Amino acid sequence: MMIEVALFGAGRIGKIHAGNLALQPGVRLKYVVDVHEPAARELAARYGASVSSSEAALTDPAIGAVVIAASTDTHADLILQAASRRKAIFCEKPVDLDLARARRCAAAVKEAGVPCLIGFQRRYDPTFAAVKARIEAGEIGTPEMLVVTSRDPGAPPLDYIRKSGGIFKDMLIHDFDICRWILDDEAVSVHASASVLTDPAIGSAGDADTTAVTIRTAKGRLCQINTSRRAAYGYDQRFEVLGSLGMLQAGNHRPTEVVYSGTKAVSQDLPEAFFLERYRAAYAVEMAHFFSAIQAGSALRTTIEDGVAALVLADAATRSWQEGVPVSL
Amino acid sequence: MMIEVALFGAGRIGKIHAGNLALQPGVRLKYVVDVHEPAARELAARYGASVSSSEAALTDPAIGAVVIAASTDTHADLILQAASRRKAIFCEKPVDLDLARARRCAAAVKEAGVPCLIGFQRRYDPTFAAVKARIEAGEIGTPEMLVVTSRDPGAPPLDYIRKSGGIFKDMLIHDFDICRWILDDEAVSVHASASVLTDPAIGSAGDADTTAVTIRTAKGRLCQINTSRRAAYGYDQRFEVLGSLGMLQAGNHRPTEVVYSGTKAVSQDLPEAFFLERYRAAYAVEMAHFFSAIQAGSALRTTIEDGVAALVLADAATRSWQEGVPVSL
């Protein structure tokens, strides 16, 4: 049976999801919803869908699933409404910037019994997923330590930063999810340190641009996360896991495998420019996973509970930074 | 204006071309032609096309372009017919195993004045194309030497080998094209040595499985090509160009960027398994190039003249191997 889908958000990430949606067998994009109508119209036209209001899309009983790629402040409402109408839900991270609201969403999803995937796309990245699979295959024995390096090529505009919930909720939320997923254990304490080193305006906005977080899990495993809003060499997305029998590292991807030997150095490409390039494959795998899971009735790899748990860590890290003490969970 | 396309061949490579075709704006797959009808039917259904006979497809005036991905022995006829009907032509390599016939095709294409792309897909690979672009940008000054390593993960079936025209026409034809393209100069002599080292049955079929070729160009540039029908570690596709100011190397691509440190070694993925994986991006770029070039009326990167020129080198190499002497061109 064909699954008909309403897509909320026709921006950068909405377009990517629409393209990946089109590749899924048994799935059809029916509606595109966006406050910016020209964007909705263009995207709808490209995939033979219609522009719709949010209300109309959610109340159409033919719609079996929603893909939420609109701005963060719409996520919770859309999740609640979609859940109450028993639609399967694919929602970009975060669930919400407010933990209490996120928890209400999770409760509503649970009560409705609908599948709800939160878009931690990194878990679907071929490199990251291979590390996870190889840990599970026992290649490094028991995981002991995780080191995550996560740096953006440049900071977003200040307007965005002011509404972002702060660097821990906006940027590190992905890294907190990686920590829980890779170490396969829950945090018992978080210590965060942070600085403003790239742009004083970020500090004036009450945020930081450089962070160093340590998480300790129930089993005593340790995770260190280092992030920056600015890496001059591009988008740096690496992690490494030390286990009792060895180490697995997830390295950056490059656009090409060219090696240049000049008179000064031997050089290779910078990493893929930013998340749209770096996680292109991840977004495709994620969408395929979502629909094949709801078609098969099988479990999702990234649930709304994962979304809540990452937010708990982000809140704790923010508090640790602000108060200068480790926070127990 | 929409370009309607007839695809000849619904096998492995035909499917890839159909998928890439579907992504081109202003292009529609109208017919799929294959002697094996179920394959044609399935592929046609997937993209809203019809199954057709070769005759019907070629005589439909609505067809603006043909994509020839059927077996090698059909290429020349299809090129000749398509040219005589003024269709734009995309044809898998080789033009033909027989040089005289290939030359007749080139003449017919020239006379008809139709665009004809020969599928040397490697020129469209992001890594290989970046090397070419960087040479043209002057990064290594004047090219002096090219070393090409080209190894398959395993030999094709003997039946295939017997009809393949031999390793130089079947396998090295790509490498000969790389040589002409990268050194940007024509060969004046070819020396080929070859052995049967992986399977005596290949020798019994009159072919070799391991080759070492040296090409000298008009400007005195040197190219060495080494190939094997079997690399235990997979599909090995590398080359390097030494120039007066440095070197550019095109390395293998890997499925993931995982690094594993165990108790014996630090290891990474094997190269992409075979050409369908390794050149996935190249096939997509190639198809986009074909249609954007014919839409814009601009030049093709790989022409039927390139197809003929590579065949000349393959013939010369075969003769050099058989007679044990360098062959002048």
Next chain:
Amino acid sequence: MMIEVALFGAGRIGKIHAGNLALQPGVRLKYVVDVHEPAARELAARYGASVSSSEAALTDPAIGAVVIAASTDTHADLILQAASRRKAIFCEKPVDLDLARARRCAAAVKEAGVPCLIGFQRRYDPTFAAVKARIEAGEIGTPEMLVVTSRDPGAPPLDYIRKSGGIFKDMLIHDFDICRWILDDEAVSVHASASVLTDPAIGSAGDADTTAVTIRTAKGRLCQINTSRRAAYGYDQRFEVLGSLGMLQAGNHRPTEVVYSGTKAVSQDLPEAFFLERYRAAYAVEMAHFFSAIQAGSALRTTIEDGVAALVLADAATRSWQEGVPVSL
């Protein structure tokens, strides 16, 4: 003028220093002192030196310099005696496990006005020193973040651990020195987390085997250090510095540059086995630096003040770990 030297300690590291000493022009090993006389005798014989008592060596006015490579508990006394006799001092790290005693040594050295190099050999490693030089040359602009990975191939015997002063003083003291040296700034706070994950006996001995430390400097720069007493793949000694204009990484060294492509993976050598192999060049450069500096009267790269400062960090980290809070300095 020839500098005559007394070497204290004829063990593993003493032998290395003796070998490097022999290469210095204008320097002669006169005495070897070791409580284990056969070791002293053998080493002395190898380099044409005599076995001596500590007393005799220190009171011989011909001795211009001492090299202290005996057990940690002898360092402070030997430094104090050597300083009082105006000998130049080369002393293995740490100055002492007790901060107050270390400070007394530093004061004595200062008062005596003698050169005193503390053996943080990593600062002399070609790779590490190149990173430092390139930071100073401005290649990464202003340093912002340092990530240090420091893992041993296996834990030392429990007897050693019990007398070691704990993992922060014994193992991380090198990493604390790297932090101060590379970030070129002083710590204002230290947060340390630690676990016992490799061997419960280490926990029973009151120590940890796995640590995660965050240091914040006066300029707001952040440093994360992760260490383990056991890396199944060998001795892992890496760090990376993010700056406003880029990143510099110091990678592991390998015994050979062999790459093996088998049927499962592409692999390279494990890192150099342990510190004697990894820092062989560093020890040689360090000794050459010591003697050329005292011959030229120029500054030492690693002073007793550096030894004290690293110890301050180790003490703070130990307290942070034990009390579960960040420690301000």
Next chain:
Amino acid sequence: MMIEVALFGAGRIGKIHAGNLALQPGVRLKYVVDVHEPAARELAARYGASVSSSEAALTDPAIGAVVIAASTDTHADLILQAASRRKAIFCEKPVDLDLARARRCAAAVKEAGVPCLIGFQRRYDPTFAAVKARIEAGEIGTPEMLVVTSRDPGAPPLDYIRKSGGIFKDMLIHDFDICRWILDDEAVSVHASASVLTDPAIGSAGDADTTAVTIRTAKGRLCQINTSRRAAYGYDQRFEVLGSLGMLQAGNHRPTEVVYSGTKAVSQDLPEAFFLERYRAAYAVEMAHFFSAIQAGSALRTTIEDGVAALVLADAATRSWQEGVPVSL
């Protein structure tokens, strides 16, 4: 019993051998012989040796071994004289530029029954030797193909080139030795192509600066060698062996393991500058091997027969280049 040694040649390579000699137990440098006396004097002084005439050194019955590091034209005479006096011989490559003379030396050595090591130092390089050992351990099954890349950072002076015997004897002689050693088989034919691409003056001197050689062995194994007198990025010394079960590659060595990520590229060090740096370890291992072999009476890794065999290949390659045909052996 102490072996006393006479060293012929106090130049660049003589100094390296003297330094390595000094590290061998049971070995003493007694004489240094050089037509340039100040050089001989300085080197002799450094190691407690005396300056001597060639005659005196060779006729002193206390001399057990000679190390010949003087200019190529002296090698044959010194070998013949040393052999006639039953001295063990360590001689830099080549034996002689003239094959007949080289064969006479080999015959004399054989008749005298003295050990004679020819300085193909690459066989002692840790990376190259590890490849050889791993082939012998069966890691790649049966070797099938060898690709050697051998490029100098820049051409020697024209005066040197004129007396060098040509690029095949002067530069590729090492690569011919690698071919015989790694493929463990004798050549049956050689094809060489060569060009003058870096400096027309080299052509005027009757030599070439860029070569491409193919060697076929008795077992049908293939070897391709590519060389250039000039690689803008430094000294490039690599080879790779394809076998039935995999591939082993010997890569370049770098001065440091620093990785720099700037705004344009991710870069590493250029290769070690030239042979003195690249093969520093090889020279040390070679000298240790020589003396431990003559002390133990065991076989040498590189014999005068190897020296003759490499010269045979160099002669054949030169002829192949000049006559434009493959040469059978």
